[in-house]
Amino acid sequence: MTTTSATALPHEASPSALVGLFTQVRALTLALADPLSDADATVQSMDDASPAKWHLAHTSWFFETFVLRDYVPDYRAFDPDFHFLFNSYYEAEGARHARPHRGLLTRPSLDHIRAYREHVDAAMMDAMPSLGQEALALVELGLNHEQQHQELLLTDILHLFAQNPLYPAIWPAEPQPVVDAQPLEWITGPVGQVEIGHAGDGFAFDCEGPRHAVLLTPYALASRPVTNGEWAAFIADGGYTQSRHWLADGWAWVQANGIGAPLYWTKDADGHWQQFGLDGLRSVDPAAPVCHISLYEADAYAAWAGARLPTEAEWEAIAMMHNPLGGNQLDTAGAVRPRADASEALFGNVWQWTGSAYRPYPGFKPAEGAVGEYNGKFMSGQFVLRGSSCATPRGSVRPSYRTFFYPHQRWQFTGLRLARDL
Structure with a gap:
């Protein structure tokens, strides 16, 4: 071949x-x-x-x-x-x-x-x-x-x-200093006809193009991702035990799998939330971005909070004004965990679920040969996430970068940034 x-x-x-x-x-x-x-x-x-x-x-x-x-x-x-x-x-x-x-x-x-x-x-x-x-x-x-x-x-x-009950740390590290969560503000995005998709001479995967026009109505994105503390309030308010905020498929998933918190959350003997990471088991940092949640959970939280998930076009229209090299991303081997002190950056910390299905852009054509299977054949049943995470190698993403997972998957560093209509 x-x-x-x-x-x-x-x-x-x-x-x-x-x-x-x-x-x-x-x-x-x-x-x-x-x-x-x-x-x-x-x-x-x-x-x-x-x-x-x-x-x-x-x-x-x-x-x-x-x-x-x-x-x-x-x-x-x-x-x-x-x-x-x-x-x-x-x-x-x-x-x-x-x-x-x-x-x-x-x-x-x-x-x-x-x-x-x-x-x-x-x-x-x-x-x-x-x-x-x-x-x-x-x-x-x-x-x-x-x-x-x-x-x-x-x-x-x-x-x-x-899966190991000893919760071994791969890269032991000192706990991050405790800081307060940044106040939640709203970033107004461009409206009207906006072009999205990769443009320029640098590398991009084929699914990031062709560049094309979309129509955006007035909206805003949250200035930071949802935090662990905010998520704990969702749990305490019955977020996982009441069906009214959930998509039907999401509620069925919760019921079938006994879901009651983000992946890797567990309670200690005193009933306090802890979270396992590559640096071991630690107390949940209330100011850090919530992580390891599914699309179903993200959508339910957004409904509970009186907001919604952004579309990928809304997210990219704002991301074009931000530095993709910023935020908490992977630079070297070592402890990897979302951090509160980097939560204002649009990139880094956690991948952000959007409400957009992973489908081809207008005019998309996969490449010839085996490498044409890289992206195109997966454009079914999955949802787009934008940004990057604390485990994403710095310099490997762009505002147009699209990653994608099935709505129930949450073992990746996935979180959410709320959106609302204006």
């Missing part, structure tokens, strides 16, 4: 810039996994999550499959069996190991996967200076793909360790 185009909006990638980014991204992935034992890296805590070992291998599989195999004639695969083991969902690449069974791969070992990464890295560093623009576009796509997996790696480790 020869790939003809990357699933990104067209622009020219610089070989020298990509070499530097490649080194940086690949090193951060290894650093994030460094505290893990082979057992830690092998186990799969649920079907939606993947073992750390699989993330390390799949991100290498991407470069080996779409760049080295197709654009470097003398490249020799590290292990032919890896093509089957570490394909994620690319139907055009043939059969693959079933996703729910990734945690059964006790072999290859974590060290062997690290050796695989070294093999791929060496071949990529040799090849990049002489690659043409078509191949370089795939390198850039692969790096942005790996940055997505860095966040998935962290969220999947968190979910795995939350």
